[in-house]
Amino acid sequence: MIDPRLVLLLSAVLFSLGVAGVLLRRGAITILMCVELMLNAANLAFITFARLKGGAEAQIYVFFIMALAAAEAAAGLAIVIALFRLRDTTDVDEINLLRW
Amino acid sequence: MNLIAFYVFALLIVASAITVITNRNPVASAVALAFNLVAIAAVFMLLDAQFIGLLQVIVYAGAIMVLILFVIMLLNLREEARAHPAGTFQRVLGPLATLVFAIVLGRAVYASAPSSFPEAAAGFGTAGSVGKELFTTFYYPFEAISLLLIVSMVGAVLLAKKKLS
């Protein structure tokens, strides 16, 4: 059947794609989306280990990660909206108010 | 049969993740991410975690991604412009670095699991078993996270309000 190591490999690939996205993209919302990719990679690894070990503990960690991601997305997007009103751009290279 | 389905979904996951990080149009990235999340939910269900898989679709793909799409449309974000045209060095180095990182991470996790799944326990992955643990062992974190969600909601409304001048 399914090899758990393959699922973990998929999780690792997804995580590295998320890291690449965060480092290489310039739009604030796109960076937030790549952070969601990384969180989902972690969720995938958690579920694999939950299936290996049995029990509901790891699934509850995934539940909490999902709730946390929702809270973080809401707050992060509100910050992006406020920033957009101020600077009229979501490009993170332009948000350099602290540097004069 | 499960293995074929897993390969198909894994391919969809990687393809949509690559679309998320390479496409310059933020709406296309968001739609690709929604597709990615549904594919990951499908893999969850292949691994017998039914409750979490369905929750993933309801919460992540059905709520969080809609929120992100909303904000992209409200701000009317068009295609992301390049700062300067990426030279050959950058265009090769980015994917190469990602590949190296993926290989390092992959080798690290590859050894940490056995080569096949054991039989799932009888009630594994059902809402009943997860809910039972949630409301007994993890009761305080559950209350804390509901508090966190309220705080985040209030904070988001405050931050995004137009200033009444």
Next chain:
Amino acid sequence: MDLVGILTSDVAIAVYKIGGVFSALMLCVSIMTWVERRVSAIIQYRLGPNRVGPFGLLQPIADGIKFIQKEDIIPAEASKLLYLMAPALAVIPALCAFAVIPFGPEVTIFGKAIKLVILDLDGGLLWAFAATGLGVYALVLAGWSSNSKFSLIGGLRSSAQMISYELPLVLSVTAVILITGTLRPMTIVEQQAGAFWHWNVFQGVPFLGFLLFTIAGYAETNRTPFDLPEAEGELVAGYHTEYSGMRFAAFFMGEYINMMTSSALGVTLFLGGWQIGVPTSWLPEPGWALWSMQIAAFVLKVAFFQFLYVWVRWTVPRLRYDQLMNLGWKGLLPASLANLAATAVVVVIQGP
């Protein structure tokens, strides 16, 4: 491999079920177009379509031909992929949501026990919510990709309405889950056996959960009195302004299938699904007679709710958008929370 073995294997039975439900749904969509126009006409004291066949019964065929032969217009600046994807995204989640709804008991045909439900998940209700939640994407993407102000505002309003009313919908169903103790629709229906006062609409706090579910269902499917985002004369048909021909028809198909899913969910959760509602001793033995009566009972109940959708459309005036959002967040949400709390109290008092 013998042919009979293949034709009666589990995969083949699943294919028959999917084919049967899909064709039944598509047939019901075309019947609904006729029903909508005729019943609206009768309510408004005029004749509806009555030329195309006896009582205008062939009108859906005429409508279909009209839609197919229309010119296929794509706006110039539209994002092509998203524009083409949005009508499909309207229909597919609506169809998927119907997969967990049981339309009959477990029957035995030629010695094989078949459950009359396509997907017998333990978390079946969650699947229905997941599918209706995914239906928001069609509105958002249609509004955005049409590259027109009316479409964008209509799309944003529609989707904001849909996600706001998902909360009272799910909370009113949670009250039912408290009573039944399971997420599996088949078990929920089986627990409502017997006389009709065993139906879930009379358990817990009688009628309140059902009323909240129905109102939230109307808002979820963008039907009057909550159809401001797509009303003509208000927003020039909202998010599907720029769609013509068969794509427009696809949005309407999606809306009708959503209506049917909502009605079917309400019937399954609150009104006993395929149960006939008479005491079990009055019913015949399980056999062809009983199953066909039960399937007919399900179809009749869903048909009544479809009729109710059209009836309410011409009875209640349309809500303005801010009134709509106020009703959702300040009216239905506290009401469904109160319903949940009251149901919990009732369940504890009644004991196991």
